[in-house]
Amino acid sequence: MQLCCKSTNPLVNLQKKAEEMIRYRGERITPGRIHTLAMLLSERRAVTHHEIEERLKGEHRFDRVTLYRVLEWLNEKGFVHRLVNADRVWRFRANIHEYSQPHAHFECLRCTKVVCLDDFEAAHDFELPAGYRSREIELTVKGLCAECT
Amino acid sequence: MQLCCKSTNPLVNLQKKAEEMIRYRGERITPGRIHTLAMLLSERRAVTHHEIEERLKGEHRFDRVTLYRVLEWLNEKGFVHRLVNADRVWRFRANIHEYSQPHAHFECLRCTKVVCLDDFEAAHDFELPAGYRSREIELTVKGLCAECT
DNA sequence: TGTGGATTTGCAACAGAGTTGCATTTACTA
DNA sequence: TAGTAAATGCAACTCTGTTGCAAATCCACA
Ligand SMILES: [Mn+2]
Ligand SMILES: [Mn+2]
Ligand SMILES: [Zn+2]
Ligand SMILES: [Zn+2]
Numbered sequence: 001m002q003l004c005c006k007s008t009n010p011l012v013n014l015q016k017k018a019e020e021m022i023r024y025r026g027e028r029i030t031p032g033r034i035h036t037l038a039m040l041l042s043e044r045r046a047v048t049h050h051e052i053e054e055r056l057k058g059e060h061r062f063d064r065v066t067l068y069r070v071l072e073w074l075n076e077k078g079f080v081h082r083l084v085n086a087d088r089v090w091r092f093r094a095n096i097h098e099y100s101q102p103h104a105h106f107e108c109l110r111c112t113k114v115v116c117l118d119d120f121e122a123a124h125d126f127e128l129p130a131g132y133r134s135r136e137i138e139l140t141v142k143g144l145c146a147e148c149t
Numbered sequence: 150m151q152l153c154c155k156s157t158n159p160l161v162n163l164q165k166k167a168e169e170m171i172r173y174r175g176e177r178i179t180p181g182r183i184h185t186l187a188m189l190l191s192e193r194r195a196v197t198h199h200e201i202e203e204r205l206k207g208e209h210r211f212d213r214v215t216l217y218r219v220l221e222w223l224n225e226k227g228f229v230h231r232l233v234n235a236d237r238v239w240r241f242r243a244n245i246h247e248y249s250q251p252h253a254h255f256e257c258l259r260c261t262k263v264v265c266l267d268d269f270e271a272a273h274d275f276e277l278p279a280g281y282r283s284r285e286i287e288l289t290v291k292g293l294c295a296e297c298t
Numbered sequence: 299t300g301t302g303g304a305t306t307t308g309c310a311a312c313a314g315a316g317t318t319g320c321a322t323t324t325a326c327t328a
Numbered sequence: 329t330a331g332t333a334a335a336t337g338c339a340a341c342t343c344t345g346t347t348g349c350a351a352a353t354c355c356a357c358a
Contacts, residue, residue: 028305030306064345065346065347069346084237088237088238089343090344124269129255132292134292135293136292138289138290139273139288142284143283143284143285144281146279146280149281177333197315199315211337212336213337214318217316219335237344239316
C-alpha cells in the first residue's frame with residue numbers, strides 16, 4: 001500500500017519544476033537536463049561537475065561527457081551560471097532569477113566551498129586605463145565559511 | 150671592439166635586479182629564478198606559464214617542470230602573485246611593492262589579456278552570512294582592452 | 299499514433315595544464 | 329674546497345575538460 005510520493009519527495013517536485021522551466025522556453029526535454037537542473041535547483045552552493053556526478057549516481061546514470069554537455073547547454077541557455085575559482089574547476093549554480101543576475105561570491109579558503117551571495121552586486125569607483133571598457137564585474141570574497149571558522 | 154652592454158640592455162639590468170631581490174631575502178640564487186623573475190619584472194601584464202616559456206627560449210632553456218616549480222616558489226616567497234581567470238590558466242606577475250598588495254584586475258573578454266590594476270583595492274559594503282569571515286577580496290573587471298575595443 | 303530527421307547520448311580517444319618520483323646536478327655553508 | 333641540502337631534468341602521471349562519430353532519442357508534423 002503506497003502513498004503518492006509527489007508531495008513527500010522534494011526532489012520529484014524539483015524535477016517537475018526543471019521540466020517546466022525547460023519546456024517553457026521551448027527547449028528539448030531530456031532526462032539529463034531534467035535531473036541535472038533539478039539537482040542544481042536543490043543546492044544553494046555552486047557545485048562542480050564531479051559533485052553533480054556523484055549526487056546523480058543511482059538515480060540516473062549519465063556519461064561524464066553528456067554531463068559536461070548538459071552543463072554547457074544549461075549555462076548557454078541561462079538556466080545556470082558557472083564560475084571558476086582558485087582550484088581551477090568550474091562550479092555551477094541554478095540562476096535564481098529567470099535570467100542570470102550579477103552577484104558576488106564567497107569562496108572558503110579551507111574547504112573550497114563556493115557560495116553565491118545573491119543580490120550583492122559589485123561595483124567599482126576607480127577609472128579604468130584609457131580605452132578600456134567594462135562589461136561585467138566579478139567580486140569574490142575569500143575567507144572561512146561558518147563550518148570552517 | 151665591443152662596448153659594455155650593461156647599460157644598453159634593460160633585460161640585463163632586470164636580471165641584476167632580480168638577483169639582488171632574491172639575495173636580499175637570503176634565498177638561493179639560480180638561473181631559473183633570475184631569468185624568470187627578470188622576465189616578469191619586464192612585463193606589465195599577468196602572463197601564463199606558456200608565455201614565459203616562449204619568452205625565455207634561447208636566452209636560457211628550462212624544463213617545463215622547473216619553470217612550474219620556480220613560479221610556485223616565487224609565489225610562495227611573495228616575489229610574484231598569481232591568479233586564475235576564465236580560461237582556467239594561472240597567470241603570474243611580479244609584485245610591485247616588496248610584498249603583495251591587494252589590487253583589482255582587468256580581464257579582456259576578447260584577447261584574454263590580464264592587467265593588474267595596481268593601487269585599486271576592492272572593498273564590499275554588504276554583510277557576509279553569519280559565521281563567515283572575510284580574509285581577502287578579489288575584484289575582476291571584465292570587458293574589452295584598448296586594443297580590442 | 300506513427301515516422302523522418304535534427305538533437306542528444308555514449309564511448310573512445312584526445313588535449314592542455316599542472317604534479318609527482320627519482321636520480322643527477324648545483325649552490326651555498328663551513 | 330668538500331659536504332650537504334636544495335634545485336633541476338626527465339618520464340610518467342593526474343585531473344579537468346573536448347572532440348569525432350555512430351547509435352539512440354525527442355518531437356513536430358502527418
Ligand atoms: Mn553565483
Ligand atoms: Mn595582479
Ligand atoms: Zn569552509
Ligand atoms: Zn583585448
